[in-house]
Amino acid sequence: MRTGFTALKKVKINSDANMDIVEAQEIKGTFTKKKNKKQKKQPTPPLTRSDDSMVKETETEHVDMLGESAFPPEFRVSEIKNKQRRHLMFMKLKLEKRKQRMAMKKKKKKERDALGDKAPPKNVPKTIENQRIYDETTVNPEDEEVAFDEGTDEFSAYFNRLTHPKVLITTSDRPRGRTVRFCRQLATVIPDAHVYYRKGLALKKIIPQCVARGFTYLMVINEDRKVPNGMVLCHLPDGPTAHFKVSSVRLRKEMKRRGKDPTEHSPEVILNNFTTRLGHSIGRLFAALFPHDPQFVGRQVATFHNQRDFIFFRFHRYIFKNEQRVGIQELGPRFTLKLRSLQKGTFDSKFGEYEWILKRHENDVCRRRFNL
């Protein structure tokens, strides 16, 4: 390579007439890069158009140096067969475009400043959340049917303060360390939660026993390859069963700048962005996990934030520094959930009726349609 480079240097002094000889001498394509670069700096007389890409490059370089940034219309970067040269040309093209864009931006900013108050409002950039297709099942707060439905559904006992939540947390059979630690941390986050070892028992047999002992929720964390990856949340007397995919589990040890362990106080619950009818059901499912009255003394808050059908769980402790400013510390585990199915009745995957199932290929059709 070294020798090639020095050879190039010699070539540099030659005129363009010797370019062909130089090309013949090239053994490796890598040298052309250097050559091109060197040629860029030399002003070359405009050559007639030919298929020689090198010639084209010089021509366009010349055009560049004339101050125009338009490439001749027949020229397309993708037609250059040589990968190195093509890459270089593409980089140049991108640089050009970026320069143009920056120039436009500057111009616009100047105009805006010049107009001052009379400037037109800024355009809001399009995001997938902005472009979300309006869902017909979005719940209207004044809808009586939905209000009646929610007043008499399986969660009405909780929302009318007739029952208190009591959660049983278990795992799939023979859990590994990470899942066990996750379950224990979940039990500290949810008040009145009990962790039990699965022992290979069938869920359909556990459920009547839980109901007899007064549990209102059964939470089963499924594990795959030593990592928790699924959750079945079953509301007990005869309530709906939700099956979630769990991802991005971060245990307390892995969290940066975390606070001390959570206390026994009941946290506040924040449910963000559960707008559709299905979202409402899931929101109520999460709300019924926690006791009705949060103990504000504890200053703890559990957040279930829904965005693009993913539900993010975070657990924080907050402190008001003054009226306007709050400091928060993240405690506790964090994880992401995605709803896979909601089944009416207690856990019965074979014969149960499903209220909603995630059908992936039907959802893949449109990127802007979400269900929760």
Place this chain on the structure above:
Amino acid sequence: MADKSQICSVWVGSETGILKGVSLSKKQAFNFCEFSCLSRDQEVCVLGWGDPQETEVLVGSVNGTVKTFSTEKGIFTETRQCGESTQGRFTGLAVTDSALITCVETGLLRVWKEGSETVEINAGKNVSRMRQNPSQCNQVATGGKENGLKVWDLERPETPIFTSKNVRNDWLDLRVPEWVRDMAFIPNSDKIVTCTGLHQVRVYDPASPQRRPVLESEFGEYPLTALSLPANKDSVVVGNTQGQLAILDLRKGLVRGCLKGLAGGVRGLQCHPSLPLVASCGLDRFLRVHSLEDRTLQHTHTAHLNPSTQTITWEASHTVVFSES
């Protein structure tokens, strides 16, 4: 109210007792309910047409009442108490010559005639569905969990005229459980097609000497909850608890195609009597109308409330009635 009910072509009953009429041409739905007092007690179990002209919809609720809704007037005109809620939910509703036939889950099939005594038939325990033969109005079929298909003639209430036999033991020599979820009489013949909770579709022929199914085919892995026969013969539309709808061919028992769109368990399914359309209603709270020829979704409408079983009825200007359960 009257004008709203007159343009509705599909009727759906919900779990809170509201009868919804959907007008496909106007793409609107209207709620019709009594006293504006909703309760889970009034959950609609069955829907049926009260008369051949399709001017009256019969609504059977959990608390044992059968209400008559007049489509011309747009109000509930009559209420009859046909049993108590302790006897189980209604699983079938039919009308013959001014008599009302009801069947409940515990197997009690009753014919209510004005004035005279009610004829009672015990159809076994755990009856899931009761259907009437559209061509011979005094024949009804019942079936349920561990209760095979039985065809009854109402004039001879002692014994069924046809009792089906369970299929042979499977390859492990174990008895195959049976759970008939829905059935339909194939027009212009004696045959009955049933769908089971063990994802089987079976055709029985009372005219043939064998009591076992003449044709058996399977679809999917989940219980089939609803069934309907389209206008053209030789096919049947079934739906299962996962929201998969399929059209099966009855000549060989093969799946002809699937209808997409439903995300929740199918609760009600009904084909239009003459057009190749099928209305389906599921736990995902949507009413969908598919075209059977090209299997595309023609119309979607939020039903807003969970439909209960057996709750769709079509009505067309040519008096198309779809009662779905």
